[in-house]
Amino acid sequence: MKYAALTGISPSVIAELKSGKARTLELSSAHNIITLTEATPGECLFLTSVNEEDLSPGDPGIMVDLLALNISMKRIELTGPTYFEERERMSARIKVQFRGTTIARDVEGRKWGDPTKVEIIRSACYRAG
Template identity: 90%
Template sequence: MKYAALTGISPSVIAELKGGKARTLELCSAHNIITLTEAAPGECIFMTSVNEEDLAPGDPGIMVDLLVLSISMKRVEVVNPLFIEERERMSARIKVQFRGTTIARDVEGRKWGDPTKVEVIRSACYRAG
């Protein structure tokens, strides 16, 4: 089965998620936001600290349950004495909870605009909780 893959996640965030408590993250990377457009709460997601372009079979990661997903556009105004500049920034806020560790078996979605998906090696040991 293929799972959405969030890449380039800080190792400290992954370590904190392994503690078992649900955490809310804000993601601004375009490739992660694109991947989340095809995800829905209740699904499992693969997360890794490996960058998207370096992700390959055998790379380690964690599986998390996606509890909440919100993708939004934020407007920011920068005021200078001569002009007002308006910028937009898209971000995704997700609430996830650790399910277990795993390894990527197959990776797809290498073209720009395609969601990153991985097939994972199923764990023989599960976390109770």
Template identity: 80%
Template sequence: MKYAALTGISPSVIAELKTGKARTLELKSAHNIITLTEAAPGECIFITSISEEDLSPGDPGIMADLLVLNIGMKRVVDFVNPFFYEEREQMSARIKVQFRGTTIASGVDGHKWGDPTKVEIIRSACYRAG
């Protein structure tokens, strides 16, 4: 089975998720947002600190339950002085995830721009009680 893969996530965020508490993350990278467009709450996702370009079979990561998913657009206005301002829109995804277990990617799909990143995983023989 293939799982959505979030790549380039900070190792400190992954370490905090491993404590078992559900956490909310805000993702702004285009490749992760594209991947999340094909995910839904209740599914399991793969999270790794490895960048999307470098992700390959054998890379470590964690599995997490996707509890909440919101993808939206934010309007940002920057004022430089009273006569000049810049307005832009920024897409972001807010997700709430909870640690399920550690794992290793065994197959990787989606290295082409615009394709969601998906991985096959090697299931763990040991599970976390909780």
């Protein structure tokens, strides 16, 4: 089974998620937001600190349960004495909870605009929670 993969996640965030508490993350990387457009709450996600372009079979990561997902656009207005500038920033807020550690077996979605998905090696040991 293929799982959506979020890449480039800070090792400290992954370590905190391993404590077992549900956490909310805000992601602004375009490739992660594209991947999340096909995810729905209740699914499992693969999170890794490896960058998207470097992700390959054998890379470690964690599996998390996606509890909540919100993708939104924020408007930022900057004004100065001679200009008015408007910017937009898309971000995704997700609430996730640790399920277990795993390793990527196969990676797909290398083309720009495609969601990143991985097949994982199932763990023989599970965390009770």
